[in-house]
Amino acid sequence: MTETLDSGALHVRGLVKSFAGHTVLDGVDLTVAPGGITAVVGASGCGKTTLLRLIAGFEVPDAGTVSIADRLMASPDAAVAAHRRGIGYVAQDGALFPHLTVGQNIAYGLRGGLRTPRVRQRVAELLDTVSLDRSLTPRRPDELSGGQQQRVALARALARRPVLMLLDEPFSSLDTGLRAATRRAVAAALTDAGVTTVLVTHDQEEALSVADQVAVMRAGRFTQVGPPMQVYSAPRDRFTAEFLGGCVFLAAWVAGGVADCALGRIPVAHAAAARADGPATIMLRPEQLAAKVISDGDPEGEQRTGIGTVVAAEFLGADVLLTIDLGGDSAPITARQTSIDPPGVHAKVRIKVVGRAVVFEPVGR
Incomplete structure (x- = not known):
């Protein structure tokens, strides 16, 4: 043996x-x-x-x-x-x-x-x-x-x-x-x-x-x-990133450890913060995004960033995948959150980001 x-x-x-x-x-x-x-x-x-x-x-x-x-x-x-x-x-x-x-x-x-x-x-x-x-x-x-x-x-x-x-x-x-x-x-x-x-x-x-x-x-x-x-x-x-799970990619301008993108200003990972400032692609996981319905007259609905419309919802049991259109030139993004009382299709939502973004090579480099 x-x-x-x-x-x-x-x-x-x-x-x-x-x-x-x-x-x-x-x-x-x-x-x-x-x-x-x-x-x-x-x-x-x-x-x-x-x-x-x-x-x-x-x-x-x-x-x-x-x-x-x-x-x-x-x-x-x-x-x-x-x-x-x-x-x-x-x-x-x-x-x-x-x-x-x-x-x-x-x-x-x-x-x-x-x-x-x-x-x-x-x-x-x-x-x-x-x-x-x-x-x-x-x-x-x-x-x-x-x-x-x-x-x-x-x-x-x-x-x-x-x-x-x-x-x-x-x-x-x-x-x-x-x-x-x-x-x-x-x-x-x-x-x-x-x-x-x-x-x-x-x-x-x-x-x-x-x-x-x-x-x-x-x-x-x-x-x-x-x-x-x-x-x-x-x-x-x-x-x-893509092989291990869902990804949300966004164009951004990174400066001083913060990425300015369609979802607002998001802190970036510490390693990425050391890179040169400028245009870049950032990555978030769908579970980092939380969508909350904005009612008519809500002042948050007047903000320009972090606002979108739910265009599709996929029920997964414990979770739901929401496809959200941010408008403008941005491609629709996916948010993954609990399936208890999620926003419905066509709902206008405010998207909040949990955690930091990962920065990949700046666009065009």
């Missing part, structure tokens, strides 16, 4: 991989702290799964290195075999053996199998770890729900005490409600076990909710790596 290592950090440096002359990974760097969960998020074909396969040892890099727990695992000149890297791997479909029971699947690869009391106890403990009832032990995979199958796959991967866990779109085949419950259970199990984890997903909400570090990938490179809240609220570029 592979023992858990305290220094289970993952270090990827300058990783390059091409197939048939097409560069899939182009100088990727990534560090995952011991016991941490990093979510690699990006569109299909951006290189996420290739990165996972290089870490796992299923492919050899053209350039760069992969190290786990301070041990060099892969370089163009040498590579440790996949089965000797101390890695657990959970694929999208779980890849359980259909002819084996839950207990046999989890015990697969453990010396002695279910014949030994020690392994039977380990299987029982792992079922507890992934929040599954021990009564499921004799069942076969086709007798389980999709979420249960994914948790059995995780238990099997944890059975050999891996130093690193790789999850490749493990929840994408599950329906929405089951996906949320399963990812919470899996994240809790990995955190409790202290296993360093890399999750590959194209689901932004999944990445932001379960990881302590998010790495956004585009065309084989990371556009930004950092804590979820930081990457979401302070994206470095428009691609990262």
Whole structure:
């Protein structure tokens, strides 16, 4: 059995991989702290799964290195075999053996199998770890729900005490409600076990909710790596901003740490305030905007900025998305707010901004 290592950090440096002359990974760097969960998020074909396969040892890099727990695992000149890297791997479909029971699947690869009391106890403990009832032990995979199958796959991967866990779109085949419950259970199990984890997903909400570090990938490179809240609220570029959630972009004039735009004067993020003053594009998240109906005769309705008309509303349950026309040359914007008594379509509203705006490159530069 592979023992858990305290220094289970993952270090990827300058990783390059091409197939048939097409560069899939182009100088990727990534560090995952011991016991941490990093979510690699990006569109299909951006290189996420290739990165996972290089870490796992299923492919050899053209350039760069992969190290786990301070041990060099892969370089163009040498590579440790996949089965000797101390890695657990959970694929999208779980890849359980259909002819084996839950207990046999989890015990697969453990010396002695279910014949030994020690392994039977380990299987029982792992079922507890992934929040599954021990009564499921004799069942076969086709007798389980999709979420249960994914948790059995995780238990099997944890059975050999891996130093690193790789999850490749493990929840994408599950329906929405089951996906949320399963990812919470899996994240809790990995955190409790202290296993360093890399999750590959194209689901932004999944990445932001379960990881302590998010790495956004585009065309084989990371556009930004950092804590979820930081990457979401302070994206470095428009691609990262738009990939992680809804955006409101506005033309503005920035001066003295304040952006003057169609919504009025908005403070900008501290990093942006250090940039040169002048014309720029600012970004706000829809949930930063709160629209309040202006009644006839209300003096706020006479103001020139921050006033608009609701032209569409999309009910989402707890929230509602309001499309608001600001008039003039500005494109309609989207505000996301609670669905309790929201402004109706055609209502004239005053828009207030919560928090700071993110400033991107000035227009024309």
